Amino acid sequence: MADWGSHLSTMRSTAPLVLNITNFVAMNVMANVLLATGASPAMAHAEEEIAEITALSDALTINFGTADAGWMRGIFRAVETARGQGIPWVLDPVAVGVSTLRKQTAARLIEMGPAVIRGNASEILVLAGQGAGGKGVDATDGVTEAAAAARALASRTGAVVAVTGAVDYVTDGCRAFSVANGHPLMPRVTALGCSLTGVVGAFLVGQPTLEAATAALACYGVAGERAGKCASGPGSFAVDFLDALAALTPDELSQMARVTPA
Numbered sequence: 001m002a003d004w005g006s007h008l009s010t011m012r013s014t015a016p017l018v019l020n021i022t023n024f025v026a027m028n029v030m031a032n033v034l035l036a037t038g039a040s041p042a043m044a045h046a047e048e049e050i051a052e053i054t055a056l057s058d059a060l061t062i063n064f065g066t067a068d069a070g071w072m073r074g075i076f077r078a079v080e081t082a083r084g085q086g087i088p089w090v091l092d093p094v095a096v097g098v099s100t101l102r103k104q105t106a107a108r109l110i111e112m113g114p115a116v117i118r119g120n121a122s123e124i125l126v127l128a129g130q131g132a133g134g135k136g137v138d139a140t141d142g143v144t145e146a147a148a149a150a151r152a153l154a155s156r157t158g159a160v161v162a163v164t165g166a167v168d169y170v171t172d173g174c175r176a177f178s179v180a181n182g183h184p185l186m187p188r189v190t191a192l193g194c195s196l197t198g199v200v201g202a203f204l205v206g207q208p209t210l211e212a213a214t215a216a217l218a219c220y221g222v223a224g225e226r227a228g229k230c231a232s233g234p235g236s237f238a239v240d241f242l243d244a245l246a247a248l249t250p251d252e253l254s255q256m257a258r259v260t261p262a
């Protein structure tokens with residue numbers, strides 16, 4: 001049994017400061033998810049201050065879900081700072097298929113060296129120039145349909161690519177894992193994908209990228225399973241999920257993770 005829980009333990013021992021440039025929908029949910037999991041969240045995006053805040057952070061995550069032109073300038077300034085300082089950063093190409101601005105921004109960002117690209121299957125397919133783009137922020141494609149695109153994207157860019165859905169797929173282009181944890185209520189609560197991107201950022205700090213990303217997905221999925229056992233619908237699930245993230249121990253994660261080489 002691989003010790004996926006050790007990655008949770010390491011993350012909690014440092015409680016990394018994760019700076020998230022994310023959308024208005026996700027800000028509060030994501031900050032609470034990061035706190036519950038054991039990291040310190042910060043949310044900011046103003047270009048006038050973002051370089052300073054990035055330099056203070058252990059990891060950075062980027063999501064242009066409700067971004068405008070000024071916000072985009074903040075995104076590029078943060079990424080340039082992270083690159084200069086060796087701070088790992090994660091790209092969430094949320095709803096990348098819905099506009100030319102998102103496609104062009106994602107293409108530029110991918111060339112700037114994200115450690116991880118985390119998206120649903122429809123988003124990863126758009127990055128590969130395939131698929132119809134999903135339905136807004138929601139996937140209409142299955143994870144297995146995006147696996148080849150994920151491998152090709154990882155090989156071309158050097159990023160680890162995490163495709164999430166009913167069974168997640170994560171690859172560095174050579175090796176890959178499937179993560180079969182999760183619950184069907186997860187995509188019915190807004191911003192849980194965006195928030196997962198923050199958790200991936202937290203796990204990356206000081207840990208090998210592919211294993212850290214995989215452990216983050218397993219941690220999230222196991223917490224989802226636990227929350228799904230008592231929730232009566234999306235509303236109570238959202239609350240139970242935070243409690244499950246906070247209560248999950250490294251040993252429980254190691255025991256419950258359904259991670260297999262893919």
Ligand SMILES: Nc1ncnc2c1ncn2[C@@H]1O[C@H](COP(=O)(O)OP(=O)(O)O)[C@@H](O)[C@H]1O
Pocket residue numbers: 119120121137138139164165166167168181182183184185186187191192193194196217220221
């Ligand atoms: N049908 C499903 N069954 C179980 N888990 C799911 C399902 N769909 C998504 N998840 C989980 O929900 C989390 C968010 O993934 P996803 O919904 O793909 O992100 P996004 O919100 O960006 O589309 C991941 O942990 C994923 O494994």
Ligand SMILES: Cc1ncsc1CCOP(=O)(O)O
Pocket residue numbers: 023025026065066094137189190191192193194195
């Ligand atoms: C609904 C919505 N609209 C713009 S961003 C956003 C949140 C999307 O969150 P997620 O990708 O985690 O479902």
Ligand SMILES: [Mg+2]
Pocket residue numbers: 094095119120137193194
């Ligand atoms: Mg998303």
